[in-house]
Amino acid sequence: MNPRAPLAVLALAGLAWAGAQFFATPQAPSGFSGYVEGDLVQIGPIEGERVQNLAVEPGDAVASNTPLFTMATPVLDQAQAEARARVEQARATLENQKAALNRPEQVAVLRASLDRAKASLALSKAEFERQSALLTKGAATVSARDQAKFALDRDIAAVAEAEKQIEAGLLPSRVQEILAAQAAVTQAEAQARQIDVRRARQTVFAPTAGVIQDVFFRPGEVVAAGQPVLALLPPENRKIRFFVAETQLARLSLGKTVEVSCDSCPSPLKARVIYISPQAEFTPPVIFSLEERGKLVFRVDARPDDVRLALPLGLPVNVRLAETP
Incomplete structure (x- = not known):
C-alpha cells in the first residue's frame, strides 16, 4: 500500500470541506x-351623483387643469333655474317698489325679524366653525363645510336685509321698501351664485400633471361624495x-x-x-x-x-x- 494514499485522501477531503464552507457562507x-x-392621487367629486362623462382613460397623460370627468347635474339644474327665477322676481319687486306709494311702517315687526335672523346667523356661524374644525382633522367633507358656508352667507345676507328694513322703517315708506327690495335682490343673487359654484364643481379637473393610472367608475355609475373616480400618478x-x-x-x-x-x-x-x-x-x-x-x-x-x-x-x-x- 502506498503510504502517501491516506495523505492524498485527507487533502482531498479538506479541500472539499473548505469548498463547501466557502459556498455555504452567505x-x-x-x-x-x-x-x-x-x-397615487385619488380624484373624486365633491357632491355625489352619477358619472355623466369620462374624458380620460388609463394611460392618458394629462396637464394640470385638464377636464377629467363630469357628474350629472339634474338636481342642481333645477336649483339653478329656481335661483335665477328668484333673482328675477326680486329685481321686479325692486322696480315695483321704486314706483309704489308710501306704506305704513312696521318697525316692531322688522325688529322681530332681525332677532330671528341674528339667531339663525349664530347657529350657522357655529355650524360653519364646527365643520371647518372637523375638516382640518379629516372628520368632515369639503362638501359639508361648503354647505355650512353657504348657510352662513345666507344668514349674513338675511341679517343685513333685516337691518336695512329697520333703517328704512324710520324713513318715508317708499325709501324703506326700496331698500328692502334691494337687499332681497342681493340675497337672491348670492344664492344663485352659490348654486352656480356647486354646479361648476361637478366638472372635475386634474389638480396636477400626470398619467391616469386607473379608472374606477364609468358613465352611468353612481359615485358618493369624495369617492375616487380615477387615480392620477404625477x-x-x-x-x-x-x-x-x-x-x-x-x-x-x-x-x-x-x-x-x-x-x-x-x-x-x-x-x-x-x-x-x-x-x-x-x-x-x-x-x-x-x-x-x-x-x-x-x-x-x-x-x-x-x-x-x-x-x-x-x-x-x-x-x-x-x-x-
Missing part, C-alpha cells in the same frame, strides 16, 4: 431587488421600493444615492433614499433576493432624480449603492 449582496412604486410621485437585510442596513441613510437598473431603464438611473422603515418585516413573496441572507428585511424608498422617466408601476428593478466620488 456573501454580501452586490445589490438589492425591488420594484417601481407610486403615490411624475414626481414615482419611487423605487426595495428591501434590505438587517446586515446591510447600516450602508444606507436618508439622502444616499443609489443606482437602479432594469430592462427598460436608461443607464445609469440614479435615485435618492427618501425613506427607511424603522421596523423589520418578512420578505414579501414577490421579492427574490440575489443572495438571500435572512427572512427579515427593511423597506427602503428612493426617489429617482429624473422624474420625467415614466417607469411603469410594479416594474422589477435591481438597486445597488452608488460609488462615492
Whole structure:
C-alpha cells in the first residue's frame, strides 16, 4: 500500500470541506431587488351623483387643469333655474317698489325679524366653525363645510336685509321698501351664485400633471361624495421600493444615492433614499433576493432624480449603492 494514499485522501477531503464552507457562507449582496412604486392621487367629486362623462382613460397623460370627468347635474339644474327665477322676481319687486306709494311702517315687526335672523346667523356661524374644525382633522367633507358656508352667507345676507328694513322703517315708506327690495335682490343673487359654484364643481379637473393610472367608475355609475373616480400618478410621485437585510442596513441613510437598473431603464438611473422603515418585516413573496441572507428585511424608498422617466408601476428593478466620488 502506498503510504502517501491516506495523505492524498485527507487533502482531498479538506479541500472539499473548505469548498463547501466557502459556498455555504452567505456573501454580501452586490445589490438589492425591488420594484417601481407610486403615490397615487385619488380624484373624486365633491357632491355625489352619477358619472355623466369620462374624458380620460388609463394611460392618458394629462396637464394640470385638464377636464377629467363630469357628474350629472339634474338636481342642481333645477336649483339653478329656481335661483335665477328668484333673482328675477326680486329685481321686479325692486322696480315695483321704486314706483309704489308710501306704506305704513312696521318697525316692531322688522325688529322681530332681525332677532330671528341674528339667531339663525349664530347657529350657522357655529355650524360653519364646527365643520371647518372637523375638516382640518379629516372628520368632515369639503362638501359639508361648503354647505355650512353657504348657510352662513345666507344668514349674513338675511341679517343685513333685516337691518336695512329697520333703517328704512324710520324713513318715508317708499325709501324703506326700496331698500328692502334691494337687499332681497342681493340675497337672491348670492344664492344663485352659490348654486352656480356647486354646479361648476361637478366638472372635475386634474389638480396636477400626470398619467391616469386607473379608472374606477364609468358613465352611468353612481359615485358618493369624495369617492375616487380615477387615480392620477404625477411624475414626481414615482419611487423605487426595495428591501434590505438587517446586515446591510447600516450602508444606507436618508439622502444616499443609489443606482437602479432594469430592462427598460436608461443607464445609469440614479435615485435618492427618501425613506427607511424603522421596523423589520418578512420578505414579501414577490421579492427574490440575489443572495438571500435572512427572512427579515427593511423597506427602503428612493426617489429617482429624473422624474420625467415614466417607469411603469410594479416594474422589477435591481438597486445597488452608488460609488462615492
